[in-house]
Amino acid sequence: MEPHSDKSLLRELPKVDQILLHRDMTRLLQTTPRSVVVESIRNSTALIRKAILEGQIFEPGTVHDRVLQKAVALIKEKTRPNLRRVINASGVVLHTNLGRALMSESARDTVTAVSSSFCNLEINLESGKRGSRYEPVEELLTRLTGAEAALVVNNNAAAVLLALGTMAKGKEVIVSRGQLVEIGGSFRIPEVMEQSGATLVEVGATNKTHPGDYQNGVSENTALLLHVHTSNYRIVGFTRETTVEELVQIGQATNIPVMSDLGSGFLVDLAKYGLPKEPSVQETVAAGADIVTFSGDKLLGGPQAGIIVGKRHWVEKMKKNPLTRAVRINKFTVAALEATLREYLDEENVLTNIPTLRMLTESQEKIRVRAKELEFKVRSLVQAKVSLEVIKGYSQVGGGSMPTAEMPTYLLALLPELMTVDELAVKLRLAEPAVVARVRDGKYQIDLRTVQPEEIDMLAEILAYVINYGEVIRS
Structure with missing residues (x-):
């Protein structure tokens, strides 16, 4: 059947209740406010109606599915947090735009503890009297x-x-x-x-x-x-x-x-x-x-x-x-700062326990190993043509600190065939999680100094998906 842009397709636009009965919507309703779901369905219907009136081509019988797909996409867009996780592949350790210092594991655990229960922020537990939050x-x-x-x-x-x-x-x-x-x-x-x-x-x-x-x-x-x-x-x-x-x-x-x-x-x-x-x-x-x-x-x-x-x-x-x-x-700052300062009491392990210090002092060899690991994993996943090469480069301290410091590092340089480097950078910034790296010398460069070890597999999958399909990964 030939696709056409007949305005009679307007009769195929589903009612809100019809879309709500679909299994995808009933699943979303378990975690999404009903008002957001209904609003998204109405917005989706309006967009498809506008497309039909403007003469866009649809196959008869597909309008219902188009409305559903668009509604699901709108719901995900509306419920996605504005403040999202980012994989920092820029090589700037204290990247102001990416939130600067990563907190240590002990700091994260302490913040979780005080955020999920009451705490002695301003009470002396021995005397029962008011205390100081600075103590x-x-x-x-x-x-x-x-x-x-x-x-x-x-x-x-x-x-x-x-x-x-x-x-x-x-x-x-x-x-x-x-x-x-x-x-x-x-x-x-x-x-x-x-x-x-x-x-x-x-x-x-x-x-x-x-x-x-x-x-x-x-x-x-x-x-x-x-x-x-x-x-x-x-x-x-x-x-x-x-x-x-x-x-x-x-x-x-x-x-x-x-x-x-x-x-x-x-x-x-x-x-x-x-x-x-x-x-x-x-x-x-x-x-x-x-x-x-x-x-x-x-x-x-x-x-x-x-x-x-x-x-x-x-x-x-x-x-x-x-x-x-x-x-x-x-209380969150008090908790995180106390945990961070306690790390400095352990002179032997402070450089590894505090992410900022670890990234600043990590050996080139360890960074090179991670770069080669990422290269291997991307090669094993990618299907489209892409140039991959581990090269030397320099990282920055960032955060208005040590402006003259040059830290030798290793980069994974990519050059895809199906899109420009700038297009690749945009798609990766819009991925979930987002990826921020460098575009330099005509290549997309990933600095492994600031990519955390536990992010290697995730980053490889995101890179391969975007390179293979030219699409953004959304959660």
Whole structure:
């Protein structure tokens, strides 16, 4: 029978009740709100009706099935979570757009435990009286960093804002011109300082700032000497920056406190593994900084958080600042951060237990083995013509950390025959789970540094399906 576009096909459009009786719909109704199912059927019917009126070709007797298929697709689209799982094959370890640090297994387990039951977030179980939500992490932070006290807020921008507002509101803060960084999302240190109520005093030049520049900038209205670690960019060549140690000497001579914003603070010396030397939190505290701020979801490898450590006098003042309540952490952050910090007590296993540290320090040979494993599995599954090759490349730290770091890695480079590389990239981003990798040198490149070992089989199946059929895998 020849397909045709006769408008008489409109009589074949099924009623909602007819579609609801189909076994596919009765199955979906077990897990999907009835209102969503009914709305999807009506939308599907309207779309097929429009297609018929526009003269699209249908075989008689197929309209019912077309409405059903479209309705099922609409239901799946409407019920799919907006925040979905992604396989990070980009080689960027701390990919801001993909949620930055992966949490350790212990952190995930702890969050699950406190999310499925009540917990002692703000109650002292021994006394039965109200406690502090910061207690579970404060002792760990002071033990690991050597600081007198600690406080945690929801991100590092909030930590900087709270510290400046507590230590220098209505007063002047001296900072090097070369450290007036933009910390992401167009938020800049001068703007954060303005919101805190402090007044910025720039000293030095973009490429050079000497201790004398700070000394000359001190006035009777100076409340703070601020050091901002330029973790997301580097100035090279004819440069000079005043160190935290030098600032502390000036602060002690003038009775002015010193604050250091590390941005991507870390507790393990990653220089031993070929990464650039960066100031650790412990070193900055030991140098005498009164307050040190850093992120929890970057090189620390935990949940998003702004961590403040330093002298008890200043930390206690921050705890009493009304802004602290507005930027406080919830029980999930407390649980995940505590579990992450406990991993650092085990020096032998911390590099393997925290995914961020494992990915940053993993040997090239282990990455090469995973790349070859993926290549083998894709070859065994793929039927369409595609070029597959394991090549060398470089990974990035990401997250505004170590911008000059180059980590040698291995990539699986693909070049399909039935579609362009850009089309392949789009289809893989729309898969379930989504896959995000690189398109470079005319090939689709998968960096195995950031692909988790347990994702290899799943990734191979997704790649093979999209290459074979040119379609997106949907759950």
